[in-house]
Amino acid sequence: MMQAVLLRAALLACTATMILPLLWMVSTALKDEHAFQNDPAGWLPTIPPQKPVGLLSIDCLRAITEDFEDVLLEDFEQGPALPAANRALARAGAGAFALAYDFPSDGSRPSVQATCPLASPASSARATMISFWLCGDGSGHRLRVTLSGEGATYRTADPLAITFEGWKEVYCFLRPEQFDPLRQAIVQMHRDAGADEPFPVAAIRGITFELEGVSRAGQVWSRLTYSFRTAWSSMPFGRFFLNSLFVAIAVTIGQTLTSALAAYAFARLEFPGRDKIFLAYLATMMIPGAVLIVPTFLLMRWLDWFDTYWALIVPAMFSAYGTFMLRQFFKTLPRDLEDAARIDGCGKLRVWLHVILPLSKPALATLATFTFLGSWEAFQWPLFATKSMHMRVLQVGLSSFQDKYDVQYNLLMAAALIVMVPTLLVFIFNQRFFTKGIVMSGMKE
Amino acid sequence: MTTTTQQPPTLATGRSPLQPAERQRFWLQWTDLLSSWAFLGPNLFGVLLFVVFPVVASFLLAFTHWSGSRAEADAIRWAGLDNFRDLFADRDFWHAMYNTLVLMLGIPLRLFGCLGVALLVNQRIREVVLYRTLFFLPTISSATAIFILWQALYNPDVGLVNRLLAGLMIQGPNWLGDPNWAKTALIITGVWRTLGGMTMLLYLAALQGISESLYEAADIDGATAWKRFWHVTWPLLSPTTLFVLIMGVIGGFQGGFQQAYVMTKGGPAGSTTTIDYFIYNEAFFTSQRMGYASAAAWVLFAIILAVTLLQWRYGQKHVHY
Structure with a gap:
């Protein structure tokens, strides 16, 4: 009885140690910067009450030209020709454009809209961005911006969820850009028709703000996913995923195939020098990676493979360990079937393909799984063998994300979770297979 | 368990013409050997290129000064035991x-x-x-x-x-x-x-x-x-x-x-x-x-x-x- 209680207590303590950090990770990722700074200790994300009525202030509307020059479009000091209700919200003595909203709960008025006509300065420069200051209220309502001018209209691709509080500078890109969504709020805009050529500042005629009310569920959702969405859009994680997947699949196929071929030669075929070569193979498994990596790196540069998929895939495709493991397994297969196939006139290749491989499915699956995992997890070699962002694999990409967003823990945790979760899901659904394989390959080492 | 290794057949039998049966066996042995190497080949090639070559190169590099650059100014220089x-x-x-x-x-x-x-x-x-x-x-x-x-x-x-x-x-x-x-x-x-x-x-x-x-x-x-x-x-x-x-x-x-x-x-x-x-x-x-x-x-x-x-x-x- 006493023993059972002690056992449960020990298991519980162990569980707490293992699970607390992971819980903290999830809880931090569900907050935004604001919530994390205000309450780093809280386990549950706080979501402000729904706001059906409120006021958004907009100030200091500028166009940014190709040469990164600012052209002031409207500072709202005097208040342009605006409806009286929208006029002048005080901010440090300056006027601002105000967008008042009132969303009745019956959903009869799901959005409000306000247009601000602009008398643009006679500048012939071309605009690549529009920027303005926006005082967010954390309501989660979604803002759409439409920029109209002579000959072109730009609309937001995805509306901006107002999850932040306080003033923030919003950038509306009129063409695709590299951006850093942490420092500013970003809106990508698309031209309605015609080519995406830069837009003359002088042609700008007006800007329309449209605020869509969100339901409570929508508000909660946009709050909770804020860090994930921001992390995902601030680095090409989609590309990292595809890179990792492509490299891991190629390495797995290559390694399993070449290992299975060589293992068959070592296990069954007879040729001079076989056992000596095999011993040499065994010896290579002892060599530390640090010895190999410098010359391999230089070889990649010499082959002009640096920063390409070739460098990520080819050196990882040949493994003495895989060959060794499969050879040991092939040795345990009964010879009778093979002999029967040989007598029936099968060549070596057909014996290998139709007798050996089908019999070795468990060993092949284990090798393939661990090769895939190894490649998915590989860090050092992909770090040194690539340089450009679009060649980075997931693990290295995640580490450069960390270099960039040093102490933005909500974003870091969200990014880390994005990277972690797919493997965890695969593992949880194939658990028995994994643990069996680990013990099998571990004991055979 | 060591197996009897088969020597690759040679043509050292002078100019005496091979009997048809012998010739057949000769070709069989050759193709046998070739196919064995074909099985081993891809992996062996990879291991030679990405393990054996780097080991040798690394050993030699350990006795040189080099930045790894291809520019002539950074040419590779013999260092003897300096590095160690x-x-x-x-x-x-x-x-x-x-x-x-x-x-x-x-x-x-x-x-x-x-x-x-x-x-x-x-x-x-x-x-x-x-x-x-x-x-x-x-x-x-x-x-x-x-x-x-x-x-x-x-x-x-x-x-x-x-x-x-x-x-x-x-x-x-x-x-x-x-x-x-x-x-x-x-x-x-x-x-x-x-x-x-x-x-x-x-x-x-x-x-x-x-x-x-x-x-x-x-x-x-x-x-x-x-x-x-x-x-x-x-x-x-x-x-x-x-x-x-x-x-x-x-x-x-x-x-x-x-x-x-x-x-x-x-x-x-x-x-x-x-x-x-x-x-x-x-x-x-x-x-x-x-x-x-x-x-x-x-x-x-x-x-x-x-x-x-x-x-x-x-x-x-x-x-x-």
Whole structure:
């Protein structure tokens, strides 16, 4: 009885140690910067009450030209020709454009809209961005911006969820850009028709703000996913995923195939020098990676493979360990079937393909799984063998994300979770297979 | 089992024409040999190019000065034993060696931790599979993600570790910012990450392989739980322990790069720079001294080889199979 209680207590303590950090990770990722700074200790994300009525202030509307020059479009000091209700919200003595909203709960008025006509300065420069200051209220309502001018209209691709509080500078890109969504709020805009050529500042005629009310569920959702969405859009994680997947699949196929071929030669075929070569193979498994990596790196540069998929895939495709493991397994297969196939006139290749491989499915699956995992997890070699962002694999990409967003823990945790979760899901659904394989390959080492 | 090796047939029989049967056998043997090599070929080619060639090249590089650049100004120069001489006089190298050895204190910790967890999950409880899955999660997770997580946990102001310590009225240190604590922090993370991992599974498999009758015999002799563990379980686990130790030491000497790179970038004040990190730092980050890095890699290899042989010798005497 006493023993059972002690056992449960020990298991519980162990569980707490293992699970607390992971819980903290999830809880931090569900907050935004604001919530994390205000309450780093809280386990549950706080979501402000729904706001059906409120006021958004907009100030200091500028166009940014190709040469990164600012052209002031409207500072709202005097208040342009605006409806009286929208006029002048005080901010440090300056006027601002105000967008008042009132969303009745019956959903009869799901959005409000306000247009601000602009008398643009006679500048012939071309605009690549529009920027303005926006005082967010954390309501989660979604803002759409439409920029109209002579000959072109730009609309937001995805509306901006107002999850932040306080003033923030919003950038509306009129063409695709590299951006850093942490420092500013970003809106990508698309031209309605015609080519995406830069837009003359002088042609700008007006800007329309449209605020869509969100339901409570929508508000909660946009709050909770804020860090994930921001992390995902601030680095090409989609590309990292595809890179990792492509490299891991190629390495797995290559390694399993070449290992299975060589293992068959070592296990069954007879040729001079076989056992000596095999011993040499065994010896290579002892060599530390640090010895190999410098010359391999230089070889990649010499082959002009640096920063390409070739460098990520080819050196990882040949493994003495895989060959060794499969050879040991092939040795345990009964010879009778093979002999029967040989007598029936099968060549070596057909014996290998139709007798050996089908019999070795468990060993092949284990090798393939661990090769895939190894490649998915590989860090050092992909770090040194690539340089450009679009060649980075997931693990290295995640580490450069960390270099960039040093102490933005909500974003870091969200990014880390994005990277972690797919493997965890695969593992949880194939658990028995994994643990069996680990013990099998571990004991055979 | 050595097989009779077949010599490739030769045409040394002078000009005497081969009989048809002989000729057929000759071709059969040749194609047999060729097809054998065709099986081995792809892998052998890869191993030669990406293992054997780098080993030879690295050995030669260790005796040169080279930045790895193709420009003539940085031409490769013969260095003799200079690199090794410099290495042994390099304070950073010895500091890295010291760091590596200190970080390896995590190996016994991990070993006992994993054994403890294995003993726990070896009990007959219904939900044991759940625990096993739970403990395995950090092992299957991306290592980079886990290191980033722990870097955040160690934050002196907002991190979970110091907040939990504060709950116990303990003022936690600035874990990763203090040279005296950074290594401890890395060890804790390392142990946490692998507590329910491969080593635990190996121990679990070994525990399940111990025959029940041995315990029954011990019970008849009136052994306490501790005595049962010390005189039955522990000795029977010794092959696993030896295996885990050898792999741990080999991994410990050449490991630590990723953890240090993600969590501390080798700092503060070089206190988490392992030999591995030192080598990559010399080769790729700061100085691009390819020859110097190669020399350090070979010294590391020699150390690993020597220590492994020693452990093996020791194991032969003290392991009960």
